[in-house]
Amino acid sequence: MTVPDKIKLTRDNFRKIFDQYFASLVGFANTFVSDIELSEDLVQEVFVSLWEKQDEYQNEVTLKVYLYRAVRNKCLNNIKHEQVKNKYIAESVPKLExxxxxxxxxxxxxxxxxxxxxxxxxxxxxxxxxxxxxxxxxxxxxxxxxxxxxxxxxxxxxxxxxxxxxxxxxxxxxxxxxxxxxx
Missing domain, CATH: 1.10.10.10 (Winged helix-like DNA-binding domain superfamily/Winged helix DNA-binding domain)
Known part of the structure; x- marks a missing residue:
């Protein structure tokens, strides 16, 4: 039994990973934020972060787990930010009026x-x-x-x-x- 090679991000395999996972990650993100354009933006941010980190991954499963967790965390952070923003607006508008x-x-x-x-x-x-x-x-x-x-x-x-x-x-x-x- 051979141990799978570690995945090191290069320009070529990054493009393959992007093409392979982008659509499904957008669908996954959309289950959280219910906005396809926002979902695409959040997934793109995850891929930018992935490229900037230039980490090495044990195998494809490890990479896939990282991507889904990163997308989930981006979505949750976005939701929390929107809640804070909405609370601020709800508290501010009556005062402003x-x-x-x-x-x-x-x-x-x-x-x-x-x-x-x-x-x-x-x-x-x-x-x-x-x-x-x-x-x-x-x-x-x-x-x-x-x-x-x-x-x-x-x-x-x-x-x-x-x-x-x-x-x-x-x-x-x-x-x-x-x-x-x-x-």
Whole structure:
């Protein structure tokens, strides 16, 4: 009795394996996800993974078991992902439909619009420093990018914040009106 040769993936035998198992794996996947196009996509992902791993398999049975398990796991992961997505949607939609959420978003957008308008009215260097700061850059990073000292950045930032507070303060009535609408 001879021991079957191990299966090492080459371009030729990979193509044969793909041709031999693709249709049946798609049918198997479809029993889980009930969507033929999704089933084809999931099976293709399994074959891509198979090719990337470049593992050696004891025999054809071992390879077949691997393929069916991998497809099953892909399908189950997809189902779990869809359940999480559907739960999120189910929880989010009622909140998104509320008047309170709508007014909060209007307020947020209006304040943001005013803030960016006022940033645009600052001197160019201060504008850039504030924009970098809004992107999350720290003073030393901003100083390095702009070729300034850290103290210059701090000074410009302090003055910019002061100007922005004054300008936003003049428009506090708008914020108050929007907040009042939110009651």
């Amino acid at each position: 509320t008047e309170e959420f709508f007014l909060d978003q209007v307020l947020s957008e209006e304040v943001s619009r005013l803030l960016y308008r006022f940033i645009g009215e600052l001197p160019k260097q201060r504008q850039q420093i504030i924009r970098y700061s809004l992107l999350g850059l720290k003073n030393p990073e901003i100083a390095d990018i702009m070729g300034l000292s850290i103290n210059t950045v701090k000074s410009h930032k302090l003055n910019a914040y002061k100007e922005l507070r004054e300008k936003l303060g003049k428009h506090a009535y708008l914020v108050a009106i929007l907040l009042e609408m939110n009651i």
